[in-house]
Amino acid sequence: MIITALSNWTPRPGTLVEWHPSRAASDAALAAPVHSAPPSFLQEDHLVAAAAASARGDVHHAYTGVATEIDGALDRDALSRAIAAYVLRHEGLRCWFEVNGTHVVRHLASNAVAEFEPSDAGSFDTDEQLQSYVRARFSAEATAFEWPGFVVGAVDRSDGFTLYYGADHAFTDGGSQALVISELADLYALEIGEDAPVPAAAGSHLEYATAERALAATYGPDAPEIAAWRSIFRNNDGKMPRFPLTLGLEEGERGPVxxxxRHLLDADATAALDRACKAAGARISSGVFAAVGIADFELAGRTDYFGITVLSTRHVGDYAQSQGWFVNFAPVAFTVGDADAFSEVAVRAHAGFEASKKIAAVPVHAVLGALAADGTLGSELAVSPNMLSYIDFRWFPGVGRPADTRGEHFTGEGRTSNASMWINRDADHLYLCAQVPDNPVAAESVERYHSHLQSILESVARDGDYAIRVAEVVGG
Structure with a gap:
């Protein structure tokens, strides 16, 4: 599995096939009653924002997608049954939502919606035609305000087929997308009588959302986790983290994504980086943050690293193979400027990252509410932070099987004011994927930054350490 741009997805030509609910399934979904389970906090934010965007007439980009290649002739009926089995496994995928202002109402359909039918949708001659077609499907159909909030399709050829899936972000996160394509492939293999693992039981995202609200209510404004957030923000002038170099935008402006x-290290060099981090008393995840902190210092004079990271919350219940949004956000902070080498910063980054995991016990919305109430955060509540995420894809259930090995994960490409990075490891390499503003200034800044970050990581992998150099002019 690799995270990439949809524009890099280039399956061989064939017949386009779409799956849609049967008329009976569509009728059952439309009649779905209101369910008492609230949306999760992230779902609620997303749904309110998506509803406002729809009211403005904006194109829907708030989806993510994934695709893979399956060997052998496509059995359409078998894939129809696999899709139905997939929907029955994940209660959250039988939901759709209504939004009135900031009030979100969930509808939950019965198992009767698990009936899908294939239909031909023509063919394509160029990669651009296919990508345009799939983007249009995702934008029109992968929406949380009608059911289903996901899209399934295939490119059918005599010797195999491309399977693709996209979902509104309300129903998925990066981990879910890494899981879904292997799960669909396994369910399909079981339907055609091939040997495949039976997917493990999956906990309900509705139960998760309900428990999240109850958990948030247990944290008062003086809880240690909230106090840690407060201290970090006050040490950073009450500001959300920004990319350290100019992105060619005015404050508050957003540009097209x-x-x-960028390939960072091959497998051997990544293993060497891992060993260097352990020798320093850290892990490779902390080492990634250390390298980013050093890049921030050397290129922009930032003596203290402050970032926001994404952490999985699947461990709080039986959610290891569930579909939904199972993440929380937490700050990572540590000092760089008085250190001489990567090995020294790695220890600090490790401590900062471990503290972040503890802080992440409290849902971020409880934190932001407390920090808004005491004035720690004001207008910054409306600012999207520059994010840094590290994922090791080697530990996902489908790793080593063809569907995962051939898998590609792509995301919607809307607008941004950041240059957030997703740094990932798999069996082949360490690489990054970033969403950046599409303008020449941002392109130059990001290339400069990513190139320097890569040189730091290469040096650590090659030499076991890296000597920190004098910082350049701030904002340079």
């Missing part, structure tokens, strides 16, 4: 990818 361009996906930037």
């Amino acid at each position: 361009r996906i930037v990818e």
